[in-house]
Each structure stands twice: as C-alpha cells, then as structure tokens.
Amino acid sequence: MTPSGDSANRAIDVHGLARVEGEGSLHVAVRDGVLERVELEIFEPPRFFEAFLVGRGHEEPPDITARICGICPVAYQMSACAAIEDACGVQVPAEVGRLRRLLYCGEWIQSHALHIYLLHAPDFFGCRDAVELAGLNPAAVERGLRIKKVGNQLMEVVGGRAIHPVNVRIGGFYRAPSREEITALIEPLKKAREESLETIRFVATFDFPDIEADYRFVALSHPDHYAIEAGRIMSSDGIDATPMEFAAISVEEHVQRSSALHARLRGRDPYLTGPLARYALNQATLPQTARDAAAEAGLGPVCRNPFKSVIVRAVELYFACDEAVRLAEEYEPFEPAAVPVPPQAGTGAGATEAPRGMLLQRYELSADGTIKSARIMPPTSQNQLSIESDIRQVVEAGLDLSDAELTARCELAVRNHDPCISCAAHFLDVSIDRS
Amino acid sequence: MTMRPTLAVWKFASCDGCQLGILDLEDELLSLVGAVQIASFTEMTSAVIDGPYDVSLVEGSITTPDDADRILAVREASGLLVTIGACATAGGIQALRNYADVGEYTSTVYAHPEYITTLAESSPISSYVKVDFELRGCPINRYQIVEVVTALLAGRRPVIPGYSVCEECKMAGNLCVLVAHGTACLGPVTRAGCGALCPAVNRGCYGCFGPADTTNTASLARRLTELGTSERGISRLFRTFNSAATEFSKESLEHDA
Ligand code: SF4
Numbered sequence: 001m002t003p004s005g006d007s008a009n010r011a012i013d014v015h016g017l018a019r020v021e022g023e024g025s026l027h028v029a030v031r032d033g034v035l036e037r038v039e040l041e042i043f044e045p046p047r048f049f050e051a052f053l054v055g056r057g058h059e060e061p062p063d064i065t066a067r068i069c070g071i072c073p074v075a076y077q078m079s080a081c082a083a084i085e086d087a088c089g090v091q092v093p094a095e096v097g098r099l100r101r102l103l104y105c106g107e108w109i110q111s112h113a114l115h116i117y118l119l120h121a122p123d124f125f126g127c128r129d130a131v132e133l134a135g136l137n138p139a140a141v142e143r144g145l146r147i148k149k150v151g152n153q154l155m156e157v158v159g160g161r162a163i164h165p166v167n168v169r170i171g172g173f174y175r176a177p178s179r180e181e182i183t184a185l186i187e188p189l190k191k192a193r194e195e196s197l198e199t200i201r202f203v204a205t206f207d208f209p210d211i212e213a214d215y216r217f218v219a220l221s222h223p224d225h226y227a228i229e230a231g232r233i234m235s236s237d238g239i240d241a242t243p244m245e246f247a248a249i250s251v252e253e254h255v256q257r258s259s260a261l262h263a264r265l266r267g268r269d270p271y272l273t274g275p276l277a278r279y280a281l282n283q284a285t286l287p288q289t290a291r292d293a294a295a296e297a298g299l300g301p302v303c304r305n306p307f308k309s310v311i312v313r314a315v316e317l318y319f320a321c322d323e324a325v326r327l328a329e330e331y332e333p334f335e336p337a338a339v340p341v342p343p344q345a346g347t348g349a350g351a352t353e354a355p356r357g358m359l360l361q362r363y364e365l366s367a368d369g370t371i372k373s374a375r376i377m378p379p380t381s382q383n384q385l386s387i388e389s390d391i392r393q394v395v396e397a398g399l400d401l402s403d404a405e406l407t408a409r410c411e412l413a414v415r416n417h418d419p420c421i422s423c424a425a426h427f428l429d430v431s432i433d434r435s
Numbered sequence: 436m437t438m439r440p441t442l443a444v445w446k447f448a449s450c451d452g453c454q455l456g457i458l459d460l461e462d463e464l465l466s467l468v469g470a471v472q473i474a475s476f477t478e479m480t481s482a483v484i485d486g487p488y489d490v491s492l493v494e495g496s497i498t499t500p501d502d503a504d505r506i507l508a509v510r511e512a513s514g515l516l517v518t519i520g521a522c523a524t525a526g527g528i529q530a531l532r533n534y535a536d537v538g539e540y541t542s543t544v545y546a547h548p549e550y551i552t553t554l555a556e557s558s559p560i561s562s563y564v565k566v567d568f569e570l571r572g573c574p575i576n577r578y579q580i581v582e583v584v585t586a587l588l589a590g591r592r593p594v595i596p597g598y599s600v601c602e603e604c605k606m607a608g609n610l611c612v613l614v615a616h617g618t619a620c621l622g623p624v625t626r627a628g629c630g631a632l633c634p635a636v637n638r639g640c641y642g643c644f645g646p647a648d649t650t651n652t653a654s655l656a657r658r659l660t661e662l663g664t665s666e667r668g669i670s671r672l673f674r675t676f677n678s679a680a681t682e683f684s685k686e687s688l689e690h691d692a
Contacts, residue, residue: 045448045498046553051539052531056671063641064675067528070452070574110459118458118479129480131468141465149461160636161629162459163452163574164643167636175636411481 026414028395035399038391040384040414050374058084058343058369059170065361065376066164069420071114074107074159075354076361077168078229082350083361084170086244090341095334096172097230098327102182103158103165104228104352105324109151109192110162111355112317115418116199117144120310123412124206140202143195147317150185150192154324157181172338182331189328193321197293200314204297209409211397212304213390216269217277218382220353226278226285226319228353234281235271243349247362247375250382270385273357274417275312276303290319306390306416313418343369354379356418380419387417440489440588441474445509447495447502448529448557453520454478454494456577463581471584486512490587492580496522496557498529503554503563510564515587518560519580521573525645526679528573530557533679559679568593573643573676576628596627597648600640604631612639619664621672624650624682645677652686666690 029037049068053061061080066073078100085092092100117140118130127133134141152162157177159165167174218239222231233239233246241249271277280302283291294315303312349362357379364372394413398406444454458479460467474484491513497503510516518524526533533556560566568587570579579595586593596603600622604611612618612634620639622631626647633640646652652673659669667690674687 045502047448047498047529047557048532052528052535057668060671060675064528067450067452067573067676070450070455073452114458128482129473131465131473131480132482134465145461145464148459152459152461160632163455166633166638166641169638173636174633174638 026391026410028391028410030395030399033399035392035395038388038395040388040391050376053363053371053374056371058088058341058363058365058371061361061363061371061374062168062170063164068376068378070163071111071420072107072354072356072359073164074104074155074168075352075359077165078104078352079350079354079359079361081168081170082230082243082352083348083363084350084365085341085348086350087346087348087363087365088170088341088344089346090171090339092172092339093334095176095332096337096339098331099158099173099176100168100229102324102327102331103155103168105320105327106151106154106158106162108228108320108355109317109324110148110155111151111418112313112320113144113148113151113199115355116203116310116313116317117141117148119418120313120415121203121206123408123415124310143198143202147192147195147199147321150188150321153188154185157185169338171341172336174337176333176335176337177331179331179333182328186325186328189321189325193318193325196314196318196321199317200293200297200311203310203314206310208305208307209394209397210305211307211390211393213306213386213393215276215280215304215386216271217280218271218273218358219277219281220351220358221282222285224285226282226323230352233351233358236277236280243351243360244347244362246351247349247360247377250360250377270389271382272386272417273379273382274309275316275356276306276309277357278353279303279312279315286315286319287322290315290322293318306413309416309418343367354420356380356420357383378420380417383417383419387414387419390416439470439472441484441487442471442584443475443486443488443491443509443513444473444478445475445491445493445495446477447493447506447523447560448498449495449520449522449527451478451494452574453522453572454492456519456575457492457580460577460581467581467584470588487514488512489514490584491516493518493523493560494520496526496529496559497563498532498554498557500554506560506563515567516560516564517568517570517583517587518566519570520575521571521643521645521676522557523560524566524569524571524680525677525683526557526559528676528678530679531674532557534674557679570595571626571644571677572628576630579628598627599623599647599650600625600627600629600631600634600644603627603629604634607631607635609634612637613658613662617662619659619662619668619672621655623655624652641675642672642683643676645680646682650682652682653689656686656690 025041027039062077065076065080122133130141155162160167217236220227220231221234233241297311345367347364351360360377362375390413474488521527583593613620618639621642622640625640625642626644628644670687670690673683677683
C-alpha cells in the first residue's frame, strides 16, 4: 500500500488485494474531496474457453468448463449440462435432478464455509488471514474447516472428486452412488448443520458498517424450493425469463484493460446476483428453521447491506446442510444413472446458482453435436458493476477515514461479494488515488 | 520460529483449483502452516513476506508476455520451485490455443481484441525456467502436496508414482472398464496419482494427470479404434487437459481429422 496526498486529494496503491479467488485490481480516485472514479480491473490472463469449445463435442462442456474455476466446478458442470440438455430437448428424470442438487449442496457447503471462515471473517477481526484468526479464535476456524470438509466429502462421494468432479455427465451421472455411501454422509451432515447454526450466531456478532445499497437483484427462482440447480430467472424489477430469454436480453461489454466481460441487461441498470439476491427473491422458499435462524440473526426479508452478506451466506450454509440431509435421507440408487442425450441441431441455455451467483451458459450445436458457438456468463462478470457501485458508496461514506482504514474497507467491500476472478477472468490489487 | 522454511504460492493462467487443494487439506492445514512460514499466498492471506523463498509452488501456465517475465522473477527468488498441476506442467486446457490461431480466439471472445495481450501458446513453466519438481493432475492430488513439502523439507526425494493409472486401478480393485465394457480409457498411458477415480465410477480415464513415465500411446490408440472410437474421438481424448504434453500432443496429431 502506498498512501500519498492530503485527505482531499489522496492516492493509495495496494498491491495484492488478497483472499479473493483470482487476480485483479481496484482503482479509486478522489479529487478535491470528491470521488472521481472507481474501476475494478480484472487481469486474469485470458484462457479462451468460449473459443476452444467451438468444434468440440456436445458431451464435453461439463468437464471442460469445470476448469474455468476450481472453486465452483459443480456450478459450471451443472449449467453446462442444463444448457446442452436444453439444446437437445432432453429432460432429465427427477432422481437425476435430486442427485445433482445433493452434489451442488456439497459445493455450496465447501465454498460458503471457505469464504465465511477463511476469506471473509479475518477482515472483521483485523486479521490478515485465517491463521491469524485461529490465533484469536481457534474454535471458530476449526469449526469452519470441519464444515468445509463435510462439503468436500459430499462432493467426493457423489462427484467422485471434490475439485473437478468426474462423475457428472450430460443426462445424469456415470454411476449413482450406493445407498450405503450416501447414508454414511448423514451424520456428518447433521453435525455440519448444527455447526452452521453456530456459524450464523458467530457472524451475526460482527461489526458491520452501516451501508445500504439499492440493488437490482437477479436470481434463479423455483416455486417449490430455494433454487439451486433449476428454475426461472427472476429479478426484483419484474423479469421472469427462461435462461434462453435471459441470455437474449443481457449484453456483455468489453472494457479496456480487463480480460473479463461486464454483463448488463439491455436498457437497464447493473444488477446483482448471489446470496443477497437469492435471499431477497426466494427467502419464502427457505425452510422455516432457516428463516427463524435468519430472523434471530437480525435479517429482515431483504438484506441490502453488502457487509451483511456474510450472515446471508451463513443462513445459506445452514440451508445447504439441511437440504443435503433431507436429500440424503430420501436417496434411492437408480439405474440407469444417466439418460441418453442424442444431439440435434439447435441452441440451448442453462442457468444454475453458483455459490457466488447465477451462472449461465448457452450453446449452439450442429446436428452431430459439434459445438458451433458457446457463451459463458459467470457470476462475477455480472456482479462487477454492482461491486464498483458498492465501493463508490463506501468511499463516499468514508472520506474522513484514514487511507489505511478506507483501503481496508474497500477490500472488504470487494470480498463481500465473494468474487471469483478466475471465473470472470482474475484480480487482486487495490489503488486509491486521491491526488 | 525464525528458522521455519518459507513457502510461497504463485498463480499464472489457471483455475485456482490446484492451490485450492492446499486449503482443502482441512485436517492438515493448520499444522502445515505451523511447519512452514507462508510467505506469499494471495488466495489465503494478505500478509506478504519478501523473498527469497525456500520453496515456491507454482500453479498455472505462461500465456502472456508479463507472465513470461514474472516467472523469471519467481525463479530468481525461489530456492526450490515445484510446479503444481496440468497447467503448470503441461500448459493446461488453455493450451488448446496452441492448435489454433490465437488472433481468431481473441476476436471470438472479446469485442476489442486490441485490449488483450496474449502469447500465441500456453506453455508449461519448464519452457521458461528450471523446475525442481513437477506435480501432475487437473487438479493435483492434495496429498501429493503434503508429501512433496514434507520430503523437500526433510531433504529427501518425494515419493510420487510415475507408473500408470492402470496399476493404481488394479490396486483399487476396480473392474477394468476397457476390457469389461469396451469403454475408451486413457488409464494405460496416464500417470497414476488420482486414485483411479474415473474407472471407479464406470468411466474411462480422461488423462488429467498427463502421460506416465513410459507410454505406448500408439498401441492404445489402435485398441481404441478396434473398440469403435472415431479418429476425432481419439484425437480429442489426447487433446484436452494435457494437450501440450509431448506424448499426448503427438498422438492427438496422428488422429487429427
Ligand atoms: S491444472 Fe486443472 S485444476 Fe489445476 S489450476 Fe490448472 S485447470 Fe485448475
């Protein structure tokens, strides 16, 4: 960090905004006491997934797109499956849907526990990392690691591997796990569910800056349950669309000095996906116990304070454990583990809820299944404009803070949305310019 | 305490999955960070200690001119340099660009290709600097990290298998999917290390650990043809997660339609 200038005109450069997934930078310029510019730049080297998917087979996107992000590979696999199945006009049987949801709960558990305890909580204690936090509060960090481990175990049992699962295919799975394998998960999941209630109580005690943002929320919604792996795309201002329709109304812009594309809705302001959006749009479908825990932690039906996203994430962590217990208890092995997905010429889209927000994919196939075009909209490129506007608000409300405090708060404001820069392309470097 | 060796983790073009493996060592994480001093690991900590570093773990491949410079600095600052994963050891999935025209790729993905600086090829770290040890896999097996760090700190050579997934598969007691079901499987030519995960779910190995120490890709390809795999299918099988590894690259070109 390199602070300079007086308080009306200051420049701060932080190299290494840590504890986000990927690399990028944040630039803030304040001139004559007025905020001039906020830019979130993403410098992940481009990897060209949309380009090299062209010419590959329609059965390949689940394995290939998983490699966009090691933190949410299941989200990539599930959106890819949904998109290809949509293009081929195939509907998977209910038992496949339930097993996908169970696998996805594993990813929510591991990713939310990772973010809450290892990436986000240290900020609220002024620690540089979870190891320092473990020095202050070993019980909390150990609890986080225990919960996270259960998420990984679930992904290993259902997916065959926690990072880049091998058991997922279009149409279903290569092998449906045995009843015994799934039953063995129930006790650990119940324990994790208990510990996520403690997590909600733990994060509710954090000290939150008093900021509310006027978000436009977008999330997948389902009438029967808290949407994860399927649903329609809804927004707080009345959008109700299929993934195909949503893909048609969203545009991605390429801004200079960034390898991520910014997503916007045609003719509308930026929007936010992720825990705050899901909670605002879908909390009525959470089980009563989860809603009670949220109320106890002080959450109303909508949470607009980005710093409190950690509480919402904890509520979702509890929900994911609870849902996984339910799905595991009801699980029956099935044969065949996958239905055929014969290729046909056409276009299809699929959207699912990655832990950090909605992830949409769209493919155009030729009759033999060869991919003619691919489009991938990761959550972070959709959230980027909202993150920038959060930071604008944080800076404007905090002009009297010291450079160090303001920088710390800006970094936290970025981490609030658990951005995955490997997804959006990659980021990690803050500079505040007050000159 | 001051004698603890320093460990740094670096990221180049990658998905973060291999370094996430370190955070996934839930049971070992706190004792691992007790045994070494984490000197730089941005995904985990905002604390950074200046080099030199006793051990550097490098994830990701080199795809931009800046990264080509940065890896030289990392090498310079590191005692031992260990690459982790298919990206760092074989260019990763993004090496698929090596078989295409990157200019075209850039304009497929980006509206303003002029904002993007990128190299024509995605290359393993060893194309740029000396590498002391390589861990394979997309992603790596996280327990191999524990083994490598422990061994290097103890001054011994890490025990990491160079034999094929087939051997691991037999040891795991799996049914051979190639023999029993005629499923296309890269197990005979792929390096062990994952625990033969794919055959365990009735799926053929897709080669994410790259070539084993000794391979006969041509004979496997003949067998796959007999089983009815198309030329295009064979080419793709060898050209996905480790497409820039010499043996796989050669075989994929043999079947390039
Ligand atoms: S080798 Fe695979 S898992 Fe590891 S960083 Fe590269 S893409 Fe991710």
